[in-house]
Amino acid sequence: MKSIANSRVLPKQQLMLMFILILLSLSGCENKSMDKGVSQVNSPVVAVVSGKEIHDIDIDYEILSMPESMRHLMQDEEARAKILHVMIQREAVAQKAKAMGLDRDPLVQHRIHQAQNSVLIQSIRDWQQQDVAVFNDAQIQAYYDKHMDDFKIPEQIHVRHILLSDKQKALEVLKMLKRKPDSFSALAAQFSIDDSNKGRGGDLNWFARGTMVKPFEDVAFALSEKRRISQPVKTKFGWHIIEWLGKKEGNTPSVDDVKDEVTSILRKKALDTWIKQLMDEADISVLKAEYQIKK
Structure with missing residues (x-):
């Protein structure tokens, strides 16, 4: 899984x-945060x-x-x-x-050059984001309106499971569960072969569609308050008994809720565009044919 x-x-x-x-x-x-123009x-x-x-x-x-x-x-x-x-x-x-003389070692010189470049690159990113990539509410709203689907929070469910090696064992555990409906956590700890979550009673926490393997997911999302426990369901991992614990309906946050996220996206796009323009204007030659990037 x-x-x-x-x-x-x-x-x-x-x-x-x-x-x-x-x-x-x-x-x-x-x-x-360093002030501009400050010196020694x-x-x-x-x-x-x-x-x-x-x-x-x-x-x-x-x-x-x-x-x-x-x-x-x-x-x-x-x-x-x-x-x-x-x-x-x-x-x-x-x-x-x-x-x-360690500073004359070619590898050390390369590392010094790389460290210097890293500082300069971060400095130009800060300059670009603080002095260039400034976006107003209208620009943020326009991006949000165009990409609203990207911010939708999908429906999620909360389940736990007991994973068994074969169907017969799964049916036996399901019988125990029907006799003692409150024993799911204990039965998971005792019988589940999923070591990643048996210690917490088989709890898989909240997840949306596309997270789990399809046979498991189809059954899990079909459960509800009225039908909380599944029949054994087979996946490539074994046989699962699933218990439904809750559901969160999908929703779309408002532009105010995702304003910081949208701003970060716009800043990254602006930086990527700026770097591409910089690369287009730079005088660059790759001299060995084998190092040319194939398009």
Whole structure:
């Protein structure tokens, strides 16, 4: 069969550990919140590592490169001090790598080039989405009206099942179920050969048509409040006894409900169009015939 958190405030020590781990692993991250035109010129030097200056604003940049949930550390002096010491460690290690000549290794140079490109690509995506791909309500409504079917939420049902290896075994379990209608979960845990869900009583959760194999799905969607338990139904996986637990009617959300989703779609389309235009205008030559893409 096809496969079918509560938030809390972290203690300060855990937050410190988290951002130190993030800093140690950072190698050019997305940064959407950095102010334009900000530079090191007027920012005081806070550390020097073998002649390399680290400015106070460099700490700001590190924090702006972290997840937004950690931006509050910008004003936390203890956090800034710890970040600085991680930056010092990274700078010292990087300088040692250069002194060893590792930056001249062709593979390392390729990785540096790729990392630089990744940062530049993300920067141009941010620029394109923030400064170019801005859509008004009329454009969002027009796209929604034209693609309304894409946003429809189909009818869904909630069922659980007991999967048996043969029909005779399925009939025996069905008899047990008829004697004790409330024993479905226990019988699934005891007899079902579907290890992916027997531990939760065979529960397959909510799903729409097209999710499960057709013989199973046809029977499952034919069940209802009046006829909750199926006869054994055969699929390529074995024999199923299905119990109907509930149904959600299909619906179409309003444009306001999917406004963010539509905006994301329009932004992606605008970016794809922009990149295609860029590729069309670029001077590109593939010099080896075997690397030409066949159309």
